[in-house]
Amino acid sequence: MKRLYLFSIRSFAGPFIITLLVSMFILILQFFWVYIDDLMGKGLSVWIILELLFYISASLIPLALPLAILLSSLMTFGNLAEKSELTALKSNGFSLLRIMRPLTVIIVFLSIFTFYFSNYIIPLSNLKWHSLIYDIQNTKLTQLIKPGVYTSDIEGYSIKVNKDDQGKLKDIIIHDHSVPNALRTIKAKKVNIARSHNGSHLFFELTNGTIFEELSTPTGQLLPNGKPEYGGVNTHPDRISRFEKATYRMNVTGMTVKRSDEEIFKDKFEMLNVFQIKEATDSIQRRKAKMRDMFTKSIKGSFATFHEVPPANNNIIMDPNMDSVVSSVKPYEKISLTEKRQLMSDVVYKLYQINQNIRNQEHFMETLDNEESQYWIEFHRKFALSYSVIILFFVGAPLGAIVRKGGFGAPVVIAAILFVIYFIILSIGDNLADSYVVSPWLGMWLPGMFFTPIAIALAYIANNDLSVTINPRAFFKRLRTKNIT
Numbered sequence: 001m002k003r004l005y006l007f008s009i010r011s012f013a014g015p016f017i018i019t020l021l022v023s024m025f026i027l028i029l030q031f032f033w034v035y036i037d038d039l040m041g042k043g044l045s046v047w048i049i050l051e052l053l054f055y056i057s058a059s060l061i062p063l064a065l066p067l068a069i070l071l072s073s074l075m076t077f078g079n080l081a082e083k084s085e086l087t088a089l090k091s092n093g094f095s096l097l098r099i100m101r102p103l104t105v106i107i108v109f110l111s112i113f114t115f116y117f118s119n120y121i122i123p124l125s126n127l128k129w130h131s132l133i134y135d136i137q138n139t140k141l142t143q144l145i146k147p148g149v150y151t152s153d154i155e156g157y158s159i160k161v162n163k164d165d166q167g168k169l170k171d172i173i174i175h176d177h178s179v180p181n182a183l184r185t186i187k188a189k190k191v192n193i194a195r196s197h198n199g200s201h202l203f204f205e206l207t208n209g210t211i212f213e214e215l216s217t218p219t220g221q222l223l224p225n226g227k228p229e230y231g232g233v234n235t236h237p238d239r240i241s242r243f244e245k246a247t248y249r250m251n252v253t254g255m256t257v258k259r260s261d262e263e264i265f266k267d268k269f270e271m272l273n274v275f276q277i278k279e280a281t282d283s284i285q286r287r288k289a290k291m292r293d294m295f296t297k298s299i300k301g302s303f304a305t306f307h308e309v310p311p312a313n314n315n316i317i318m319d320p321n322m323d324s325v326v327s328s329v330k331p332y333e334k335i336s337l338t339e340k341r342q343l344m345s346d347v348v349y350k351l352y353q354i355n356q357n358i359r360n361q362e363h364f365m366e367t368l369d370n371e372e373s374q375y376w377i378e379f380h381r382k383f384a385l386s387y388s389v390i391i392l393f394f395v396g397a398p399l400g401a402i403v404r405k406g407g408f409g410a411p412v413v414i415a416a417i418l419f420v421i422y423f424i425i426l427s428i429g430d431n432l433a434d435s436y437v438v439s440p441w442l443g444m445w446l447p448g449m450f451f452t453p454i455a456i457a458l459a460y461i462a463n464n465d466l467s468v469t470i471n472p473r474a475f476f477k478r479l480r481t482k483n484i485t
Helices: 002-034 044-080 086-092 099-135 142-144 272-302 322-327 337-403 412-434 440-463 472-484
Strands: 157-163 167-175 182-195 203-215 217-224 228-230 240-251
Touching: 002 044, 002 099, 044 086, 044 337, 044 412, 099 182, 099 337, 167 203, 272 337, 337 412, 337 440, 412 440
Parallel strands: none
Antiparallel strands: 157 167, 167 182, 182 203, 203 240, 217 228
């Protein structure tokens, strides 16, 4: 029995590790494809890229792990069935579920690990990579190479550059007014832009260019701040120089990636674990209850009709001003026509105000409900992910025993199709929950609910060696005979 367990685990471990690494690689490439515009041209250091890659890898594990479980289980049992090892085990009295038992235990432990990972590690990695990508997106170095547009993002410089038909940079113009008493303009036909290793300087490799310099000399007078005044008549000597090749250095220390405070991202639902989500939803519930109570009191205070007058009772101390207030109230029949019209106008205006306040209150409460739904979506996502790991194993393992194909051929195609279906259902459920069409638990548990009956059916078919082969010719012949009769 121990040999059987070790054999099953050893057969599963290799494909699982390989498929997990391949899945992570594909998902990381997809991430960089999405954010390529934000990463290119920023002069990012290797350490920044590696840090972003590390945090992204941690946050992508929930998507890569189900695919790896599905594909590796399908490959493992497909290999066992193709080599008749599964048949030999069944002939010795081992059922498929018994053969799957050691791997089931491992998958359950992986599911528990997945929950703890998604509950504690993924919120931290989401916090890190969201703040880092935010800082990268706010690095404005890419504005320098937008063709045909002047940029003044670097203090003291105005830069414009064009591109030729091959996409190479050409016809650059640099207005350097970083020195108070000089204006320098550099024009060149060709240019290559590079950044220093520490990211503090830009180097422009210029070809066939001209430098125009306009200098200002002091007038002998001092400004109120004590600095000499520049300008006057005939005090602007010009100088023109030409060059074939030159390198122009520009200080861009302020354009490097600035790390923002991570505290501004900590309240987002993606950065919280289940306990923090529960506290956040409880806080929203208390806030909603307080808002309802305050709104009810404000509505009641708008009309004297809702004011409670205590009954006459010797044990109740009446307000001495209450008698004067009650005595000043006139019956409706004794009010003049002018006062009735004014009273009706006031009532209509107050009702209009109350209706408007009610609509505003409904909109505000709807916003709180939507915010609470986002927290519950993330809450159920963590549990639904762990369940998906288990259910996809029970889909892949029996299916591999049924198709009897191992390796990276048919199992990869079948796993890809199933995972696409899983991903589509997951995306549909996520979008429906995000748009508040369905409840958060239904949107997040939709893939598990879809694949559970499929897993049960496949396990029953594979465990009892039922035939699932369909003869298309016989099927259509039987269908045609039925239609004729």
